[in-house]
Amino acid sequence: MLDFVYGLTVQYEKIKGIFSNELLTLVILFSMLFRKKIVNSVTSFVLRSFNVKETETTKKNIKFVQNYIIILGIYLLFLIWFKDVNFIDKFTKFFRVVTIITITRLVAVLVKPEGIVSKVMSQKGDGTSDRSAPIINFIYSTFVAITYFIGGVVVLAEFGYNLNGVVAGLGISTAFISLSLQDFLKSIISGATIMTEKPFKIGDIIEGDSYSGVVENITLRTIKIRTDDNSVINVPNLKITTECVTNISEIDNRRFNLPIYISYGIKIEKVRRVMDKIRLYLENNEKVLTETIAIKFEEIAKEGMKITINCYIDEAKKPRFLVVKEKINFEIMKVLEGEGIELYTNNIRIKNFDPEILNERKNEEKKYIKGE
Structure with missing residues (x-):
């Protein structure tokens, strides 16, 4: 100069x-x-x-x-x-x-x-x-x-x-x-990382450990996200780069996973019948990918016999997925009620009200009283 x-x-x-x-x-x-x-x-x-x-x-x-x-x-x-x-x-x-x-x-x-x-x-x-x-x-x-x-x-x-x-x-x-300004500078560096690697873009639906929603803006310090209840949150870039984030917009379908516990008093034949009926319903549901259906007697747990129901639903958007998930849950409840198995707690745990076993126990009690 x-x-x-x-x-x-x-x-x-x-x-x-x-x-x-x-x-x-x-x-x-x-x-x-x-x-x-x-x-x-x-x-x-x-x-x-x-x-x-x-x-x-x-x-x-x-x-x-x-x-x-x-x-x-x-x-x-x-x-x-x-x-x-x-x-x-x-x-x-x-x-x-x-x-x-x-x-x-x-x-x-x-x-x-x-x-x-x-x-x-x-x-x-x-x-x-x-x-x-x-x-x-x-x-x-x-x-x-x-x-x-x-x-x-x-x-x-x-x-x-x-x-x-x-x-x-x-x-x-x-x-x-x-x-x-250590944290601030870390967020800036994290923002630069997000912008160069581009794991998601504006308009994508992402889901983290404590947030989910549509990405509305990406800055060097924060990510602006509109949640499912239409509120807006600003998530620091440092938080996003240090935890697992799922880009929902990049997937074509969502996973349905439901564990249920049936008490040991139920007969094994009835358990098999319940599993077959649930599988038949899922196979006839057009929103369920048939090749992904997996219903297994997974574990003999202290809560009871653990049955897991897994499949993938052909819906990427969360609101539509929740609608399909709700219908499947209702149908599973109908199958359980039809077999005399009722839900009795807030957890997904099933208590046996099998009429056959109940009658057998009553007959045994009568024989004991009569001294037979």
Whole structure:
């Protein structure tokens, strides 16, 4: 930045030896007078070259450049007509600071997310810009912050400040900030991981350990999810990347799994009959994938004989799956009731009310009373 001012002064001295002071003054005054026309023409040419439309931000920065041209013109006029060395040195320092600020701002504007560089890069994208936009914006914003920081350091150096203390203090501050923002930075890194690996996209239905719903927005820090009850939650990216997440939108069907416990008092023939009736119903259900049906006497548990009913239902969306699941549960209850087996607790545990065994026990009690 300072080389720019030095080079400008050198070029001025070369030109001064060729043209008269009066002619140089006329050229400078002409440039200052028609600065708007000159800057607008150059800006329009650049925007057309990159096929970028003019925005309100662009207009504000055009005015900023126009004001800089006025300061540049005044500086050159002082170099031509003022012979006071001390005054020229002071004004040169002022002009250097203005030049540093101007160049810093122009560089920052060019690389901002809404700047020309960002728009040109998005035009050359491969169709994945929607997913990658947040991380790209983060990179641009980081670069802008670094640009302003460098500009600020150069301005301080121009005023003669000792930057050793600033750098040392910056090291302490950075360590403190790093500890304070550790979780925040982890979420940012997790967000970048999600955006690069793309395990899901906006509109997908995902399910985690403590949440499920439709993904509405993906940022570098959180994922916005609309749940089944139409509420909106923001889940930190760090939580999503450290636990198992199921992308429901990527599956074609859902699993139905139901364990039931039948007491040991029931006859084994009746257990087989119940299993066969449930299997027959599932095989005739058009929503059930027949090849996935598995009904097994799985375990002799303390709760009773454990029967597991597994199959896959041809419904990916959760509301429709729940409707089919409800119908299957009702049909299973009908089969159990038809065989005299009733549900008697909140758990899926079945108690035997088998009439045959009950009659046998009553007859045994009568024989015992009669002494037979």
